[in-house]
Amino acid sequence: MVMDKLGGSLQDALKKLVGAGRIDERTVNEVVKDIQRALLQSDVNVKLVMEMSKHIKERAMKEDVPKGMNPREHVIRIVHQELINILGKSTEIQLKPQTIMMIGLQGSGKTTTTAKLSRYFQKKGLKPAVVCADTFRPGAYQQLQTLCNGLNVPFYGEEGNPDAVGIVERGLKAIEKNDVLIVDTAGRHSLEADLIDEMEQIHAIAKPDHKFLVLDGAIGQQASEQARAFNDSIGITGVVITKLDGTAKGGGALSAVSETNSSIAFIGVGETPNDLEKFESDRFISRLLGMGDLKSLLEKAEEALTEEDMDMESLMRGKFTLKDMYKQLEAVNKLGPMKQVMNMLPLGGMGMKVPDDAYKVTEDKLGNYRIVMDSMTEEELLNPRVIGSARIKRIARGSGNGPEVVRELLKYHKMMQTAMKGFRGGKFNMNKMMKKMGM
Ligand SMILES: Nc1nc2c(ncn2[C@@H]2O[C@H](COP(=O)(O)OP(=O)(O)O)[C@@H](O)[C@H]2O)c(=O)[nH]1
Ligand SMILES: [Mg+2]
Numbered sequence: 001m002v003m004d005k006l007g008g009s010l011q012d013a014l015k016k017l018v019g020a021g022r023i024d025e026r027t028v029n030e031v032v033k034d035i036q037r038a039l040l041q042s043d044v045n046v047k048l049v050m051e052m053s054k055h056i057k058e059r060a061m062k063e064d065v066p067k068g069m070n071p072r073e074h075v076i077r078i079v080h081q082e083l084i085n086i087l088g089k090s091t092e093i094q095l096k097p098q099t100i101m102m103i104g105l106q107g108s109g110k111t112t113t114t115a116k117l118s119r120y121f122q123k124k125g126l127k128p129a130v131v132c133a134d135t136f137r138p139g140a141y142q143q144l145q146t147l148c149n150g151l152n153v154p155f156y157g158e159e160g161n162p163d164a165v166g167i168v169e170r171g172l173k174a175i176e177k178n179d180v181l182i183v184d185t186a187g188r189h190s191l192e193a194d195l196i197d198e199m200e201q202i203h204a205i206a207k208p209d210h211k212f213l214v215l216d217g218a219i220g221q222q223a224s225e226q227a228r229a230f231n232d233s234i235g236i237t238g239v240v241i242t243k244l245d246g247t248a249k250g251g252g253a254l255s256a257v258s259e260t261n262s263s264i265a266f267i268g269v270g271e272t273p274n275d276l277e278k279f280e281s282d283r284f285i286s287r288l289l290g291m292g293d294l295k296s297l298l299e300k301a302e303e304a305l306t307e308e309d310m311d312m313e314s315l316m317r318g319k320f321t322l323k324d325m326y327k328q329l330e331a332v333n334k335l336g337p338m339k340q341v342m343n344m345l346p347l348g349g350m351g352m353k354v355p356d357d358a359y360k361v362t363e364d365k366l367g368n369y370r371i372v373m374d375s376m377t378e379e380e381l382l383n384p385r386v387i388g389s390a391r392i393k394r395i396a397r398g399s400g401n402g403p404e405v406v407r408e409l410l411k412y413h414k415m416m417q418t419a420m421k422g423f424r425g426g427k428f429n430m431n432k433m434m435k436k437m438g439m
Contacts, residue, residue, distance in 0.1 A: 002244045002269045007288045009038035023071040028060045043220035043252025087281040088258025091238030091265035097179040104214035106187035109242030114184040115147035116276035121180045129178035131171030132157035133164045136186035165201045196233045203234045210237045217244045220252030227260040238265030245269045320417040323381040326373045375399040
């Protein structure tokens, strides 16, 4: 998917929130810190990130949790909204006859996007056609002609003629029977006087409904500078950010646009004509955060991680009876696959990695431990020290296991108990613990 890296880090941050024992100021601060790191790595402006962090913290603490929502959902919703805020509104595109002028620096992706837009309108049932007004770059004519032929889109160009303005005038006449007329123009390495001059002249002739500025996503925050400069010259009605499939700086470009007076219309996510997406801030953020997955995780977590099931405070105090362990295993059972659960529970959420191949064994073993514990009395569950060898034999028989399994369970419990204490002291190491237990 586009912007995997940013999406992944944001999702990890929110998973931590889902798995947290309780939602307090400390948890929110920690999650916000993770979000900050993720956004900064994606080249989002520091000031913007700091402002957003402040908003999230304030709102999470001050606003009442809306009816029908739990505290976790409340905070996730705030994060969601604040991220959408950074992106701002998206450009509205109407599905009707119109003229579109493509502008931007050389190599930003204008010509590729021209083909992508043709495909986009084609799929919506409109008839697009294209004029090639790039008389600057050698091979521009060929490139666009090949793309248009591949899509069966009418194409007008005059190979070898340097008069871009004349070409646009004749071209728009030649293709006027089509619905969406797209003019691909030339770029330069920077916004130079002769480029501005040419743009203004083409603009006057074409009278476009839309002027799309095409920006390479890899330029990150510089997007705002370019958007401002082009907007000051002929004005832009929307921005297309390309190459989001190949840059880690995408967050910078996306967030920088709304700082100017413009909005994002489309994003380019690959090199083929189909790799274009209509940009909608809301949907984009939902996908980035993996809202679908997050929602189902939340539901499961709420079901399983009730106060009674996961009394983290008593666990942290080192009071960890077999009964507590049983409750945990029950919660785990309700939650489903071990791997998913480990990432959600406070332990997993705190970044402790469990080796992949450990999950399967662990799941089976834990399942059996529950059966063993079903054969124990209340007294034994609360105070495992009373379990001597006679009781071990009885419990083993009752659960259809050998006595070694019961001993193993008691050892496991002891280790968990020690781990909980050690964890409180910051010494907890899941990997080491699992290894010791032969898992
Ligand atoms: N990966 C990727 N490459 C793109 C995208 N958009 C454009 N490109 C590539 O960027 C290069 C320059 O694109 P082009 O359309 O010729 O830029 P122009 O000079 O502005 O017309 C080409 O190699 C394109 O294939 C995109 O969204 N993703
Ligand atoms: Mg081009």
